Amino acid sequence: MQPSLKGRREGSPWVGLWAVFFKEMADHLSSTRMRILEVLILFSAVGAVYAGAQTLRQTVSEDPFLLLRVFTAAQDPLPSFVAFLSFFLPLAAIALGFDAINGEYNRNTLSRVLAQPIYRDALLWGKFLAGLATLALILLALFLLVVGLSLIFLGVPPDGEEVGRALLFLLATLAYAGVWLGIALVCSVLFRSAATSALAAIAVWLFFALFWGIIAQLLAQAMAPYDPFDPESELRQAEALLAFSRVSPNTLYAEAIQALLNPGVRSLGPVLISQLQGALLGSPLPLGQSLLLAWPQLTGLIALTLLLFALAYVLFQRREVRA
Amino acid sequence: MVIETQGLTKRYGKVVAVEGLNLAVEAGEVYGLLGPNGSGKTTTILMLLGLTEPTAGTVRVLGFDPVREPLSLKKQVGYLPDSVGFYGEMTAWENLAYIARLNGLPKAEAEVRMRQVLERMGLAEVADRPVGAFSRGMRQRLGLAEVLLKEPKVVILDEPTLGLDPEAAQEFLGMIRGLKAEGITVLLSSHLLHQVQAICDRVGLFHRGKLVLEGRVEELAQRVLGGAYRIRVGASPLEGLSERLGALPGVARVQLEGTELRLEATQDVRPQVARAVLEAGASLNSLVLEQPSLDEVYARYFQEVRHAA
Ligand SMILES: Nc1ncnc2c1ncn2[C@@H]1O[C@H](COP(=O)(O)OP(=O)(O)O)[C@@H](O)[C@H]1O
Numbered sequence: 014m015q016p017s018l019k020g021r022r023e024g025s026p027w028v029g030l031w032a033v034f035f036k037e038m039a040d041h042l043s044s045t046r047m048r049i050l051e052v053l054i055l056f057s058a059v060g061a062v063y064a065g066a067q068t069l070r071q072t073v074s075e076d077p078f079l080l081l082r083v084f085t086a087a088q089d090p091l092p093s094f095v096a097f098l099s100f101f102l103p104l105a106a107i108a109l110g111f112d113a114i115n116g117e118y119n120r121n122t123l124s125r126v127l128a129q130p131i132y133r134d135a136l137l138w139g140k141f142l143a144g145l146a147t148l149a150l151i152l153l154a155l156f157l158l159v160v161g162l163s164l165i166f167l168g169v170p171p172d173g174e175e176v177g178r179a180l181l182f183l184l185a186t187l188a189y190a191g192v193w194l195g196i197a198l199v200c201s202v203l204f205r206s207a208a209t210s211a212l213a214a215i216a217v218w219l220f221f222a223l224f225w226g227i228i229a230q231l232l233a234q235a236m237a238p239y240d241p242f243d244p245e246s247e248l249r250q251a252e253a254l255l256a257f258s259r260v261s262p263n264t265l266y267a268e269a270i271q272a273l274l275n276p277g278v279r280s281l282g283p284v285l286i287s288q289l290q291g292a293l294l295g296s297p298l299p300l301g302q303s304l305l306l307a308w309p310q311l312t313g314l315i316a317l318t319l320l321l322f323a324l325a326y327v328l329f330q331r332r333e334v335r336a
Numbered sequence: 337m338v339i340e341t342q343g344l345t346k347r348y349g350k351v352v353a354v355e356g357l358n359l360a361v362e363a364g365e366v367y368g369l370l371g372p373n374g375s376g377k378t379t380t381i382l383m384l385l386g387l388t389e390p391t392a393g394t395v396r397v398l399g400f401d402p403v404r405e406p407l408s409l410k411k412q413v414g415y416l417p418d419s420v421g422f423y424g425e426m427t428a429w430e431n432l433a434y435i436a437r438l439n440g441l442p443k444a445e446a447e448v449r450m451r452q453v454l455e456r457m458g459l460a461e462v463a464d465r466p467v468g469a470f471s472r473g474m475r476q477r478l479g480l481a482e483v484l485l486k487e488p489k490v491v492i493l494d495e496p497t498l499g500l501d502p503e504a505a506q507e508f509l510g511m512i513r514g515l516k517a518e519g520i521t522v523l524l525s526s527h528l529l530h531q532v533q534a535i536c537d538r539v540g541l542f543h544r545g546k547l548v549l550e551g552r553v554e555e556l557a558q559r560v561l562g563g564a565y566r567i568r569v570g571a572s573p574l575e576g577l578s579e580r581l582g583a584l585p586g587v588a589r590v591q592l593e594g595t596e597l598r599l600e601a602t603q604d605v606r607p608q609v610a611r612a613v614l615e616a617g618a619s620l621n622s623l624v625l626e627q628p629s630l631d632e633v634y635a636r637y638f639q640e641v642r643h644a645a
């Protein structure tokens with residue numbers, strides 16, 4: 014049990030936060046994991062630009078959102094950059110977080126660190142923020158690489174709105190990565206063995222990547238059965254399916270970047286013809302409108318991240334310091 | 337009082353780890369928290385530091401409540417855990433630098449202190465080597481270096497000699513004794529009673545979470561062993577010597593142990609013993625005054641408790 018759960022305690026919970034942050038950050042940046050991630054970054058950036066260039070050569074280069082096309086264009090056998098990111102980032106986040114707390118136990122360093130004048134809060138926040146900052150750094154490197162390469166190979170400078178969309182896309186991606194960092198952090202508190210923790214986090218990832226779609230379908234069918242004589246039942250089922258699939262951070266992320274990267278998207282989820290009245294089909298939405306569209310998904314991702322952190326926090330506060 | 341607890345109790349579910357502990361350690365003392373494994377020493381230490389919350393009772397260390405004022409307390413109290421670990425891929429210097437930053441030491445001052453403590457612990461040459469390659473003894477010394485980094489008023493050491501070879505253990509105990517000379521109050525725990533008894537001013541003996549005996553080593557020996565003086569006599573032939581020596585004034589008990597006799601006496605009766613052996617016509621091979629061993633005190637105490645029950 015940790016003192017903080019009872020009564021008032023002296024001083025700030027943030028004392029020592031930056032010491033932890035910089036130590037963890039240095040650890041991440043010098044680790045072998047980071048070298049592997051860097052190689053992956055380089056490959057994916059080159060792949061994205063290559064795929065983008067191929068696609069663009071095939072289409073007429075009248076597209077006003079060239080940079081965004083580079084992000085989303087897939088070229089067999091290469092997945093699109095975005096698809097690659099949504100696959101790669103959870104794994105990177107898990108790689109950075111799965112041994113955050115149990116690593117301290119296993120190295121017998123936790124009691125020594127907590128015997129210093131800091132609270133556990135500082136340790137957990139420091140580790141979380143260092144992971145997030147490392148992910149942000151990875152993302153930024155990727156982003157600059159892709160933009161730079163597409164400038165060289167495609168020769169079209171992105172305009173202001175495109176850059177704005179791309180940066181918002183980065184933010185959404187960071188929030189998505191934050192969710193997986195949170196999951197990894199919870200696992201690192203729950204499981205004493207680092208291997209078990211990594212496996213558990215990857216299991217969660219697999220669950221959402223492969224199985225949640227099917228489960229959401231089954232749940233939706235059970236909750237809102239399709240009735241051939243009731244035309245509205247189909248819509249209800251579609252809505253139920255959407256609600257269930259939005260439990261998954263993958264869905265939230267996919268929807269958010271769909272809205273942000275594709276200015277033509279006007280709605281996320283099932284659309285009724287009546288809702289489209291007065292809308293100019295195919296005409297791009299302004300950035301502000303797209304952001305508004307992605308807003309619930311964005312806040313959802315951030316809220317999920319905070320929730321997971323809070324869970325890790327509560328679990329960690331209750332942990333005994335000795336193994 | 338530097339360390340004071342009242343009715344300190346810790347339960348883990350049904351397991352009572354520490355029960356009704358009243359501890360009082362004075363400034364400048366070396367206090368030994370001794371007892372077998374699982375008797376509650378580590379739990380007590382964790383409660384003193386606020387690393388685990390007591391189920392009942394109060395703790396004051398340097399006047400601070402570890403539950404309410406952990407930061408002020410931990411600024412002045414150094415702690416060396418029983419299985420001390422470091423970040424293996426970082427050097428000794430980097431490990432210390434991290435702890436210095438966690439303590440909020442300004443960089444310049446931290447570097448001066450780090451150099452000092454590494455020098456003092458004999459680790460100056462290996463400061464730039466990764467700790468992963470350090471021996472157990474070096475890690476233990478690095479742990480003590482880290483403890484001294486914050487210039488503590490109180491140092492708490494959990495099983496400081498665990499895993500050290502006898503020579504390294506004695507050296508390390510010497511370093512601990514050196515802390516007393518600087519006016520640092522030391523609380524150490526150990527299950528190796530005989531090993532640490534020499535450096536403790538006072539000891540508290542734990543049994544199943546309770547402090548059963550407390551005092552200076554000689555006092556305890558006197559109280560529990562009856563005779564504080566234990567004398568080993570090697571003589572031949574041994575026949576009839578037992579009775580003769582047992583009759584000497586001041587001798588409480590005589591026991592045959594192998595080829596030697598073991599005497600317990602209330603005073604140093606070696607001259608009388610020597611005379612008695614020679615008068616009996618036997619030859620005296622050896623005559624040794626043994627230091628009372630805490631292990632024996634402990635064992636005897638429970639023998640008596642069991643007899644009384
Ligand atoms: N986290 C825990 N959960 C349950 N029991 C524990 C826990 N930690 C310690 N104990 C029990 O508390 C008792 C005292 O342990 P400890 O303080 O480690 O003894 P010592 O340090 O003297 O060897 C032991 O019986 C141990 O099993």
Ligand SMILES: [Mg+2]
Nearest residue numbers: 377378418495
């Ligand atoms: Mg112990």
